Amino acid sequence: MNYLLKLFYLIGFLLFFATFSFAIYFAEKMNDFRVSAAKEKVPSYKYHFVLVPEEVDNNYWRLIEKGARDAANQFGIELEYVGPKQGNIDEHLKTLEMAAAAKVDGIISQGLTEKQFTPLINKLVKNGTPIITIDTDAENSNRNSYVGTNNYYAGFIAGQALLKDTSGIVNVAIITGSFHSINQKMRVNGFKAAVKGEERVRIIAIEESKISQIRAAEKTYQILEKYPQVNAIFGTSALDGIGIANSVTLLNRVEGMYIIGFDTLDETLAAMKKGIIDATVTQEPYEMGHRSVELMIKIIEGKKVPTTNYTNTAVIHKEDITADMKEDTVK
Known part of the structure; x- marks a missing residue:
């Protein structure tokens, strides 16, 4: 009887030890996984910007996006391009609010004339989100800078x-x-x-x-x-x-x-x-996008930038059309 009892305790001890060891091993593996996953989530970019256009699928805005994205790639910036499919003030404002709530480092947005726009911009800037207006200014707001056509x-x-x-x-x-x-x-x-x-x-x-x-x-x-x-x-x-x-x-x-x-x-x-x-x-939509990213980086890094940054504008005639001139706007 004593032999059977001792055997029972031995088996129980071995089972407990095996279970305990497995638990420790599993916990270590889970910890390794969490550490690895955390490492994978560490941003590889320097800053995170959001570009909010008037209409996301407008070819003019796609050229602004291209300029901004090229600059973002050049300087190690994560750039999101989000906004209304068609001009919509409510959706535009909601996008700005969501971007600020996500703690992005800077927002580049078309300026709007609607009365709701300026108070929101002022609020976001006051709360620490730099704002650059692009293509259309909101000069009565507290936006940090404007980039675009005069x-x-x-x-x-x-x-x-x-x-x-x-x-x-x-x-x-x-x-x-x-x-x-x-x-x-x-x-x-x-x-x-x-x-x-x-x-x-x-x-x-x-x-x-x-x-x-x-x-x-x-x-x-x-x-x-x-x-x-x-x-x-x-x-x-x-x-x-x-x-x-x-x-x-x-x-x-x-x-x-x-x-x-x-x-x-x-x-x-x-x-x-x-x-x-x-x-x-x-006008120069590509240049607008590229320059807006460059200026936003300077703003975040505490450097002074002009509050108004006009891109080039000119009138051309038939004789000014060159062989390499391509579609560059649709606005």
Whole structure:
């Protein structure tokens, strides 16, 4: 009996020892796994930025993204590109809030005119998230810096080009991407300022395309039917210019019509080569994206940066088109 009892205790001890040893071994392995997993989660990037566009699938914004991503790769930055599929203020603001809540190191966002935008930007900056506005400014906010076109100047040089390229009485129609977008408003205001005081130039009508080529064509058609005396049209966004050209061609009004567009889409350049569009305003979306990342790094590292950073803008004509000129905007 004593032998059986001793054997029972021995077996129990061995089972306990084996179980205990396995538990220790398993715990060590789990710890090794956790350490390994933790190491894998250690960021390999220097900073984490978020770029919030007006519309994620807009080709113009894709070029801004490309510039930003190239700079991010160059300087070891993690860059996220997130935002509304189509312009939507609520979704845009929500994206900004989520980015700040995720403790990103910096946010690059299109500036918005809606009254909700400035208070949110001010709040995020106050709470320690640097903000750079890009393409469209929000100069009344506490954003750290702006990178993009001087949109008033862009409209102004378009007006100057019209004055230089035309003679006699000019009755102008303007097709603008949006009545509410600040960059579109500034382009219109700049154009008006350039032609103000010129008695031979009269602005007959201003219509909104809502950044739609089809709507731009429709509005152009309606204007030319209602105001046949119109002999010049300015489109303040790239799709406007193409829509204008389509309707002018359809109505057989190319001869005697002066058209100045915006940006250098392939379709715009093709229409310029055919003599349908006379001139277009160029801007630099790739440079905007690249420079915004560079500036954000400086802001985070405590270096002083200009509060306004304008990229180059110019007016080109048919003779300025080069063989290697490619589509560079769609806004």
